[in-house]
Amino acid sequence: MSRDLSDFTLEREFVGYGYKNIDPKWPKGAKIAINFIAQYNVGSERSIELGDAETEYYLTELPIRARGKKGKDDLLENQYEYGTRIGVPRLLDLFKRQGVPLTWNMYTLAMEKVPYWVKPILDSGAEITLGGKRWIDLLDGVSPEEEDSMIRESLDKLQEITGDKTIPAGWFTDRRSNRTIRLYAQAMEDKGLPLLYSSDSCSDDLPFWTKSPVHDKGLLMLPFSYDVSDAKYNLLGNGPNTPQAYFKYLKDTFDILYEEGVDGEPKMMTILLHPHITGRGTRAYWLEQFLEYIKSVDGVWIARRDEIAKHFASVHPYDPKTAFGQTPKPVEDDKYPGPGKW
Template identity: 30%
Template sequence: MSFARPDRSNWKLPDSARIAVSVNLALEAFRHKSQLTLEARPGKTDHFSLSYAEYGARAGIWRILDLLDELGLKASMSTNGKAAELYPDAVRAVAQAGHEVVGHGWENDVLNEDADPEKELEEIRRVTEAIASAAGVRPVGWTSPGSAGSQNTLDLLAGEGYIWNGDQANDDLPYSVPTKNGPMMILPRVNMPQNDLIMWAKANNPPGVIFESFKDTFDELYAEGRKGSPKWVEIVLHAHMGGRPTLIPTVRRCIAYARQHEGVWFPRKGDIARWAAGIEGIDLGARA
């Protein structure tokens, strides 16, 4: 497989859209503690923190699915293999609603090392199998926990049939990189100011800060798009954070604001990757 190489000088979006707006979800499972913890002792499992994360599967993802259905949007969901194993009904519901399910490591608080590619390959295959079993579809995209992939991740993913990865933060447009096993489309992180973990849960900001960040980012990128240089902005909702009732009105405001403008494309991340790569025939809803 070969990918078309996106060129900044003539980069366009489908139907000459001025901006792309995507929604990325995360359904995560942990070994010792989630992102929010009350336990300060190293190596001690924080059971409260794990229960905080479990909210995502018990309540949060269902609230988000209702919201996406209300808004008529399709999203992508980064999914730990352990989460797919623990919460198959939630993962299948996401896939059956037409959302993209994305590989996200096995446990969200356990990372891979550069020195052990065989262990990482085993994990990628285990995650792929767990997601495919739960969702009924095979993932074609991958974002490592914390975007902390190893030096081997892209080579391994390409060898396992993945087409895109989201572990970089070095651009605001997709781009293709060569690997030992063929090209990989990179979808850089364009979501820092609209990420519930960064801007709300850990920052002690009011929810409205996310809307303000989204609006300012959207306005600047939309202006660039009107000048012929369209870009992409994303909202990130972890099911155990953004799936709580506090943030739902903010997400509605963000989408409503975007829809006040002409020429806005609302893709899944895999749709962006396929468009950027110039490839057809990879159906994000194909049966596993």
């Protein structure tokens, strides 16, 4: 089977929806759509046991400790282990207690190494998406052939472990290469699975259509944002790193996006979580305060990502004439009256 292993980078689109955003027509007139993604990645990160030169230190509590060091660092590994020993069950309990839907993004090597929590996650009714085989930086020395092989292996393994031949509907690789989207789109096509959406974009507050690397039906992007991710706790100097400050940032972001929805331009807010980070007690407590806050506000749709994708595609189906990267140009409307007409 012939495979295209070349780069597929999203065409750079600097205008987006322009002055007047498209109306996503969220269910029941909601002013904002909120969704949460939790990573199931512990055990799939870099480690000496897996043949890597060093222990993973990205998003650990002491990342500076490992800079420039090679070899095994047991202290850093312990921090990831916390994610599955304590963080996963704490998040499962929290979202069950609050009755809030959750999307779990799975890395299949983590599922193989730590299968204990897979059934509870499936039984929770969560959406299952796929990140690939390993949670590593795919721009760092991974060949196109190796990445393609890992993607296809992870797709088979996810279905084998879960027993569900209909998943995944969506992908979120996070630390992807410039060819990742093409490779998993091709793998899904070869397996006869529809790719409902990709989450590998940070470029908007709303879903948007772009070209597909495999067919002419388009690819729906459900963007996410690092600014409201719990990664901020462990990226020193890059945002709120206390639970109270994180809660305030989430609340302020929600309030601003909600007000834009009240003004006629509903948005989407995606919160990316890591069990080894937000699974810590105080952080989980303040995340729960945020959940309680958004549940107290009228006109909020809290949904899984596949639900958001299906809704958006039904309201705004793919049109190659208007998809991003095709015809970016200003339009005259009541918000932008046109050149010289302010």
